Amino acid sequence: MQWQDPGTGLNSIAKAAPTARQKCNPDVVIFLTTKRLPDTPWRVVECTPMLEIHDLACLRGDRLLFRRLGLSVQAGELWRIAGANGVGKTSLLRLLCGLATPDEGEVRWQRKTIQQERESFHAALLYLGHASALNDLLTPLENLHFACAAAGDAVDTAACSAALTRIGLGQQLDLPTKVLSQGQRRRVGLARMLLATQRLLWILDEPFTALDVAAAAELAQVIAQHAKAGGMVIFTSHQDADFGMPVRTLDVGKFGGAFSA
Amino acid sequence: MSKAFIAVLRRDLLLAWRSRADLLVALSFFVVVASLFPFGVGSDPDQLRAIGPGVVWVAALLATLLALPRMFSQDFDSGVLEQLLLSQEPPVVWVSAKIAAHWLSTGLPLVVVSPLLALMYGLKPSAIEVLALALLIGTPILSLIGAIGAALTLGLRGAGSLLALLVLPLMVPVLIFGAGSVDAWASGIGLRAHLLLMGGGLFAALALAPFASAAALRITMD
Amino acid sequence: MNLFKFSSPQTFYSLAGKLAPAFGVIAAVLAAIGLYISFFVAPTDAVQGEVYRIIFIHVPAAWMSMVIYLAMAFWSAIGLGLGTRVSFYMSKALAPTGALFCFLALWTGALWGRPTWGTYWAWDARMTSQLLLLFLYFGHIALTNAIEDARRADKAGAIIALVGAVNIPVIYFSVKWWNTLHQGSSINLTKISVVNTMLIGMLIMALAAWAYSIAVALVRVRSIILERERRTEWAGVEIAAQGGRA
Numbered sequence: 001m002q003w004q005d006p007g008t009g010l011n012s013i014a015k016a017a018p019t020a021r022q023k024c025n026p027d028v029v030i031f032l033t034t035k036r037l038p039d040t041p042w043r044v045v046e047c048t049p050m051l052e053i054h055d056l057a058c059l060r061g062d063r064l065l066f067r068r069l070g071l072s073v074q075a076g077e078l079w080r081i082a083g084a085n086g087v088g089k090t091s092l093l094r095l096l097c098g099l100a101t102p103d104e105g106e107v108r109w110q111r112k113t114i115q116q117e118r119e120s121f122h123a124a125l126l127y128l129g130h131a132s133a134l135n136d137l138l139t140p141l142e143n144l145h146f147a148c149a150a151a152g153d154a155v156d157t158a159a160c161s162a163a164l165t166r167i168g169l170g171q172q173l174d175l176p177t178k179v180l181s182q183g184q185r186r187r188v189g190l191a192r193m194l195l196a197t198q199r200l201l202w203i204l205d206e207p208f209t210a211l212d213v214a215a216a217a218e219l220a221q222v223i224a225q226h227a228k229a230g231g232m233v234i235f236t237s238h239q240d241a242d243f244g245m246p247v248r249t250l251d252v253g254k255f256g257g258a259f260s261a
Numbered sequence: 262m263s264k265a266f267i268a269v270l271r272r273d274l275l276l277a278w279r280s281r282a283d284l285l286v287a288l289s290f291f292v293v294v295a296s297l298f299p300f301g302v303g304s305d306p307d308q309l310r311a312i313g314p315g316v317v318w319v320a321a322l323l324a325t326l327l328a329l330p331r332m333f334s335q336d337f338d339s340g341v342l343e344q345l346l347l348s349q350e351p352p353v354v355w356v357s358a359k360i361a362a363h364w365l366s367t368g369l370p371l372v373v374v375s376p377l378l379a380l381m382y383g384l385k386p387s388a389i390e391v392l393a394l395a396l397l398i399g400t401p402i403l404s405l406i407g408a409i410g411a412a413l414t415l416g417l418r419g420a421g422s423l424l425a426l427l428v429l430p431l432m433v434p435v436l437i438f439g440a441g442s443v444d445a446w447a448s449g450i451g452l453r454a455h456l457l458l459m460g461g462g463l464f465a466a467l468a469l470a471p472f473a474s475a476a477a478l479r480i481t482m483d
Numbered sequence: 484m485n486l487f488k489f490s491s492p493q494t495f496y497s498l499a500g501k502l503a504p505a506f507g508v509i510a511a512v513l514a515a516i517g518l519y520i521s522f523f524v525a526p527t528d529a530v531q532g533e534v535y536r537i538i539f540i541h542v543p544a545a546w547m548s549m550v551i552y553l554a555m556a557f558w559s560a561i562g563l564g565l566g567t568r569v570s571f572y573m574s575k576a577l578a579p580t581g582a583l584f585c586f587l588a589l590w591t592g593a594l595w596g597r598p599t600w601g602t603y604w605a606w607d608a609r610m611t612s613q614l615l616l617l618f619l620y621f622g623h624i625a626l627t628n629a630i631e632d633a634r635r636a637d638k639a640g641a642i643i644a645l646v647g648a649v650n651i652p653v654i655y656f657s658v659k660w661w662n663t664l665h666q667g668s669s670i671n672l673t674k675i676s677v678v679n680t681m682l683i684g685m686l687i688m689a690l691a692a693w694a695y696s697i698a699v700a701l702v703r704v705r706s707i708i709l710e711r712e713r714r715t716e717w718a719g720v721e722i723a724a725q726g727g728r729a
Contacts, residue, residue, distance in 0.1 A: 409642070409643075409646055410643075413626060413639045413642060413643060414626070414629075417629045417630060418629065419629065423622075423625055423626060423629055426618065426621060426622045426625055427622040427625075427626060427643060429618070430615045430618040430619055430622065430650075430654070431619075431646065431647070431650050431654075433615060433654060433657065433658070434650075434653050434654055434656075434657035434658075437657045437658065437660065437661040438657060438660075441660075441661060462653070469649070473642060473645075473646055476563075476642060477639065477642050480635055480638040480639055480642065481635065481639070483634065483635060483638075
């Protein structure tokens, strides 16, 4: 796969090529194939969505949370999943990650379902869930190092402690995690993001919760940077944050269950 | 061996070491349960020698059972299991690591302490060796079978007793051959058959149980 | 999806509705014939007298309890492999019947054991493995009932059914081994000289047990389907037609 800066003329080609359903992000164009288009000097393609959701439905017990939910996410996009409490935001994120199996529909990563492409999809994914995924008896440093190693990232301890120091946990490196405050725990997740910039897709469940103003601003900056570098970020949030770039919104409530038994 | 396997094994062993007080509780439970039997059946040395291997095995089984829910529950609550499921590695890799760590921290100590209990039951030194050897081969099977049950009952109400109901019947063969090996040795039949069967059981469990546990975890987390 | 026509809950629901009464009738007829042969045609045993006649219930029940566990494992494997919901429903529908037969086999075994062996319970290899099988049934039923999310319950039940099925031969073999090593109880299964009419009676009773199990499982699977599929349109209509509340 190859990334290219938006050059002159590229946008119009990219806009012409995709199929009707797909909308292109004008900032970034992805080249997946090298078919030469007639009448142009460009070896182009089409603008392919990296992550596609088709006709997704999710049931929780008797309640239909949402159905016919569709979305396509392209490189460089920032998506906020909106909706009231209990509307199924977290369920949607878990479906996107492949942690849960959809009752209907499918999630595709680079045109293949994430079940088919499990390994490459998970190699490109960073998911930070509602729970902090930290063990109380380990230090933040041990927790972070383990999280990276278990995910398959080759990150050494020095890089972990540098990331933790950068987000303001330099004093707490060797303390057990149980003495950390809620916000400090969240910051460990922030450090994980700093170490996972090579993972294209970030899915973040309520990343701003419990963060103070400074940390929230830093998080917004990290997220925006990732998107500008060609990554994708999908997150849920109740707070408004300034990313300095457009944020697309998906309201899960609009796909709400038409019936409940 | 894969990175994820080593990372999980190291972390779980480190965690076991940090919470060693909990492990001591399970170990004490093992000793207490085994010490209860003479109060129930009387202190006749011959009788105690006869029931000794079986008692130690049943106590080991119960102590393993007591420690089983801890195998996954902490990581389930804290969200670590979700992260592990999203690892590039197939789940069976890190599930195996978790089972291995669990056995090293709960099963192996039982094997180490068992000679002490065997002495209290008046077993001969050579019988004590046989018992410890049988436990060394058998307790990993208990952890492997137990992992399936632990994964299936994760997060349920009354998970502990449900777990017991699910896995104890499956553990009966291990109990039979484990305790039987001492009797077989004592009666002069020889150990070979028992140990071979238990070894075969261990390999079968090693080959199947991690996959079943991984499948169970995926279902539980779905 | 045409290949899996009957894996659609709706199709299977109506199919089960047609088949269940048929199997019910077959079961009743076979049981009547079988019981008649058992009690009136089959000769009195030379050694055991009339008591032996309990085998006409005992043996088919024991067979059935094992067959049903294997059937549950079979449906579970299909369900996990192909993702067909109906397979899980079948597995769930079979469990109580299997447990019932298992209990029946133990109970009649105890009743038979008292006059012939002089004891209700012996740690005999067959009885012990039958008892362990009953525990497996209990475990399966308890697990599927403890899990609130129906989908998780189905799949978890399937896993434990498969694990149990793999273990049944191991359990049986080890219990037999254990039994031959510990010659504590001096009980031998008293041999009955089986004559043809006895065998025929037993086979007819076994077939009756099969038909009964199928009929009951189908009736049960119908209510499971309605319960699980109540969100769907057709099930809603069906429930309303039966005077229920969707």
